[in-house]
Each structure stands twice: as C-alpha cells, then as structure tokens.
Amino acid sequence: MTAAAFRQTPLFSRWRPIDAARPAMSASWWQWVASTDSLTARLMVAGGEKPFRVRLLRQGVGWPRQDEAQALGIGAKRYAWLREVALCLDGTPWVVARSVAPLSQVKGQRLECLGERSLGSWLFRQPGLVRGPLEVTTHSPQFASVNGIQEGCAWGRRSVFYHGCKHGSLSLLVQEYFLTAMADDLGLPSR
Numbered sequence: 001m002t003a004a005a006f007r008q009t010p011l012f013s014r015w016r017p018i019d020a021a022r023p024a025m026s027a028s029w030w031q032w033v034a035s036t037d038s039l040t041a042r043l044m045v046a047g048g049e050k051p052f053r054v055r056l057l058r059q060g061v062g063w064p065r066q067d068e069a070q071a072l073g074i075g076a077k078r079y080a081w082l083r084e085v086a087l088c089l090d091g092t093p094w095v096v097a098r099s100v101a102p103l104s105q106v107k108g109q110r111l112e113c114l115g116e117r118s119l120g121s122w123l124f125r126q127p128g129l130v131r132g133p134l135e136v137t138t139h140s141p142q143f144a145s146v147n148g149i150q151e152g153c154a155w156g157r158r159s160v161f162y163h164g165c166k167h168g169s170l171s172l173l174v175q176e177y178f179l180t181a182m183a184d185d186l187g188l189p190s191r
C-alpha cells in the first residue's frame with residue numbers, strides 16, 4: 001500500500017469515544033483532537049503569519065444524517081440547520097467542519113447570519129456553554145469532496161455543544177475533520 005493510500009484508509013468505522021482511539025493516535029495529534037477550547041483560535045496561532053479564513057461551503061435547511069440525528073437525540077425526519085465550512089490557512093483547507101442543530105432551536109439565534117465569521121468566535125462567547133464528550137473517526141467526510149476538497153482526513157471529531165439563552169436551549173453538533181494538508185504544513189505524523 002502506498003503512503004498516500006494508507007493515509008486515506010480508515011482505521012475503524014464510524015464514531016468512537018476519544019479514549020478508545022487514543023492508542024492509535026500520536027501524541028501530536030492528541031493535542032489537537034482532544035482539545036476542548038476554540039479550534040479557530042488554535043488554528044490561527046498554529047498558522048502564524050498565514051491568513052486564516054472561513055470558507056462557507058453551504059448553510060441552510062436540510063435533513064440530518066441518521067448518525068447526526070442520533071447524536072442530537074432528534075428524529076432523522078426533523079429538519080435541521082446545516083452549515084459546512086472549510087477552515088483555511090493561506091487559502092489551503094486544513095479543517096472541514098459540518099455543524100447541525102435542530103431547526104426549531106436555531107430561530108432567533110445569531111447563528112443564521114454568521115456568514116464567513118467563525119462559528120467558534122460566536123459559540124465560545126455564549127455564557128453557560130457545555131461541551132459534550134468528544135468522539136472520533138478516521139473516515140473522510142463526503143461533503144468535502146463534493147466541494148472539490150480532495151484531501152484525505154487524518155482524524156475527525158465531533159461533540160455536541162449545549163447552551164441555554166433567552167430564546168430557549170440550543171444543542172449544536174459540531175463535526176471537524178483534520179485534513180492531511182494540515183499535517184503536511186505543520187509536520188505532523190499521518191495519524
């Protein structure tokens with residue numbers, strides 16, 4: 001198997017708790033994948049002089065995937081608010097992310113008009129924010145290739161953020177996939 005093929009071969013299927021994946025994860029990747037503060041802030045620091053940009057791939061209303069609905073505890077036939085982005089350093093996607101929230105909970109939240117501002121810059125300012133447990137995968141996200149981003153994925157992670165506000169409570173599933181371009185630019189191991 002070539003090195004490139006290896007990097008794109010999933011180690012295991014679907015999502016599993018981060019602790020179960022730890023033996024397969026290098027210490028350098030653990031620093032990234034297990035972090036619970038803002039990824040946007042971390043990417044900006046790691047990128048140094050490189051300009052950071054959120055490229056909006058898609059935002060709107062759609063069906064959640066079954067595993068997403070399950071993670072949010074909603075029926076798969078409930079409409080959801082979906083947002084897909086690429087987090088780019090100097091124009092190169094390092095991370096792609098797909099966030100999902102029950103549509104009924106998004107009404108009146110600032111989320112709808114984020115545009116190319118980072119979700120993290122809004123989310124981590126919310127008082128009483130709680131982050132659920134992290135789960136990881138080595139599968140590549142399909143929405144990246146649909147948008148012409150062909151990079152393999154070193155690690156993907158997801159967790160649900162919860163916060164209550166005067167508009168009601170919000171559960172937001174955030175899925176982030178660390179791309180091989182990021183590993184190459186930062187000199188990280190393949191996994």
Ligand SMILES: C=C(O[C@@H]1C=C(C(=O)O)C=C[C@H]1O)C(=O)O
Binds near residue numbers: 097123
């Ligand atoms: C959740 C964060 O927000 C980041 C920005 C996102 C966006 O703009 O859609 C999505 C996932 C993130 O990695 C973060 O910075 O930790």
